[in-house]
Amino acid sequence: MTAIANIQASGLSSSHNLGQIGVNAYSTSGGWTYKLDGTWTYLPNGVVPYSTIGASQISESCESVPLADWQFVKLPDVDVFKAVTVSPEIENVVAFVESGQQQDMTIPERPSKVIRRDGRRFEVLQQWEGIVTDLEGDVFVAILRDLTDRTSDDEIAEIFLAEVPDADHPILKEGSAFYWIIGFEYKRGGQKSRVSEIRVRRTPEWTIQKIERVKKRAAERFQRARPNG
Amino acid sequence: VSQSKSSAEIQGVTVFALGSFNPPIFQPFWFSKNNLIREEEARDAVVTIITNEVTQFTADWLSVLVTKERFTVETKDPTMHLPLRDVAAGTFGVLEHTPIRGFAFSRFQHFRLPSEDDWHNFGDYFAPKQGWTGIFPKSGLRTLVMQDHRGADKPFNYKTVRLEPSALVQFGVFVQMTEHHDPLAATENPDNRLNEFIDALQSSWDRFLADVDDCSKHLLTVYKTAPSK
Numbered sequence: 001m002t003a004i005a006n007i008q009a010s011g012l013s014s015s016h017n018l019g020q021i022g023v024n025a026y027s028t029s030g031g032w033t034y035k036l037d038g039t040w041t042y043l044p045n046g047v048v049p050y051s052t053i054g055a056s057q058i059s060e061s062c063e064s065v066p067l068a069d070w071q072f073v074k075l076p077d078v079d080v081f082k083a084v085t086v087s088p089e090i091e092n093v094v095a096f097v098e099s100g101q102q103q104d105m106t107i108p109e110r111p112s113k114v115i116r117r118d119g120r121r122f123e124v125l126q127q128w129e130g131i132v133t134d135l136e137g138d139v140f141v142a143i144l145r146d147l148t149d150r151t152s153d154d155e156i157a158e159i160f161l162a163e164v165p166d167a168d169h170p171i172l173k174e175g176s177a178f179y180w181i182i183g184f185e186y187k188r189g190g191q192k193s194r195v196s197e198i199r200v201r202r203t204p205e206w207t208i209q210k211i212e213r214v215k216k217r218a219a220e221r222f223q224r225a226r227p228n229g
Numbered sequence: 230v231s232q233s234k235s236s237a238e239i240q241g242v243t244v245f246a247l248g249s250f251n252p253p254i255f256q257p258f259w260f261s262k263n264n265l266i267r268e269e270e271a272r273d274a275v276v277t278i279i280t281n282e283v284t285q286f287t288a289d290w291l292s293v294l295v296t297k298e299r300f301t302v303e304t305k306d307p308t309m310h311l312p313l314r315d316v317a318a319g320t321f322g323v324l325e326h327t328p329i330r331g332f333a334f335s336r337f338q339h340f341r342l343p344s345e346d347d348w349h350n351f352g353d354y355f356a357p358k359q360g361w362t363g364i365f366p367k368s369g370l371r372t373l374v375m376q377d378h379r380g381a382d383k384p385f386n387y388k389t390v391r392l393e394p395s396a397l398v399q400f401g402v403f404v405q406m407t408e409h410h411d412p413l414a415a416t417e418n419p420d421n422r423l424n425e426f427i428d429a430l431q432s433s434w435d436r437f438l439a440d441v442d443d444c445s446k447h448l449l450t451v452y453k454t455a456p457s458k
Binding site: 120121122123124129147165167168171179181183197199201202203204205210213217 | 236237238239263264265266267268269270305306307308309311312315316319322323325424435
């Protein structure tokens with residue numbers, strides 16, 4: 001297939017040094033990864049000759065995508081570079097900028113293979129499970145259970161509603177459970193950011209019939225657990 | 230929560246269930262309609278295929294693959310281990326009459342070792358080369374799978390740990406632990422197995438994740454105790 005990595009870069013100008021740029025190509029079997037990197041210079045004609053790109057291989061058996069098969073092209077009028085190659089073995093490419101202010105972007109020709117959070121590196125410092133006890137205006141109050149250190153006592157916290165993603169606002173109400181996670185996120189370029197994420201816990205609606213079945217099951221278990229059960 | 234302390238560069242967690250499934254049901258909007266994922270996540274999901282035989286899609290942090298015999302949900306986002314559990318448990322809370330025969334939890338991690346020497350020492354420690362020097366003058370570990378003993382006191386049947394050199398991280402190792410809950414004999418009641426599956430997700434998920442972290446920590450420490458050559 002033809003694999004295309006679009007590399008988003010902002011504010012390009014002639015002879016703009018893009019810094020380190022890499023393209024990883026993953027094989028269909030997941031058995032190898034091929035990496036191109038080097039210092040790119042944007043030329044006035046918009047073409048970045050591949051001869052300026054260094055190549056390195058991460059695993060041993062990746063010679064099937066030789067460096068010369070990659071073409072790097074600046075698209076007209078937009079700050080996007082295309083890295084293109086053709087190989088029956090390539091399933092997915094991920095392009096990234098290792099330094100500078102450019103952002104990375106991946107658009108393989110077969111978008112079904114994109115997993116946006118692939119490779120997300122996150123070091124969790126603290127995690128809680130919370131139950132909303134009160135919701136008023138732009139804040140809510142919650143009881144927090146420490147999932148990082150289960151010996152800790154529960155805590156009560158007042159949290160700004162703005163901390164919760166908009167998509168979860170409709171289901172955030174008294175009694176809602178949520179996960180709150182704080183940690184460091186590591187970007188591909190090595191940038192480390194402190195991140196706080198709240199996600200309201202989602203569970204299917206309980207029907208009357210289901211509640212009855214669960215009650216029955218609990219009663220059976222209770223019966224079995226009794227000494228003479 | 231065990232997911233917290235890991236320094237894995239890349240990782241993923243998977244829940245498998247074996248049984249009898251109807252793949253076309255498992256569409257992104259089915260999950261959002263049943264309050265298992267956000268509507269936005271369903272809307273932006275990248276669908277690979279939906280047929281009577283197989284459904285596969287990725288909705289932001291969640292990957293779903295369902296065939297007639299196997300149900301698989303996976304996340305590679307280390308902050309989403311608990312929501313993944315909720316999706317798996319919630320799915321079969323809705324489809325409560327699905328015949329489940331067996332299930333498994335699996336987690337993989339790619340760790341970068343401090344140096345190339347460490348990388349070789351790691352492989353040499355777990356797969357000593359003495360027995361191979363007469364056949365392969367220059368041999369190296371490709372895959373090692375260890376299985377623990379079954380124990381009646383354990384809530385699962387057995388565990389496997391797979392070690393490989395990482396295909397994604399330079400001088401990295403790939404560690405995967407899978408906890409197997411064996412398929413039922415044909416005569417047993419699959420309804421009970423479904424309840425066991427949901428109970429295990431609710432009661433053993435954290436313990437499983439912690440076990441994987443403990444295992445990885447042990448593996449990444451113990452090889453250093455080998456006498457230097």
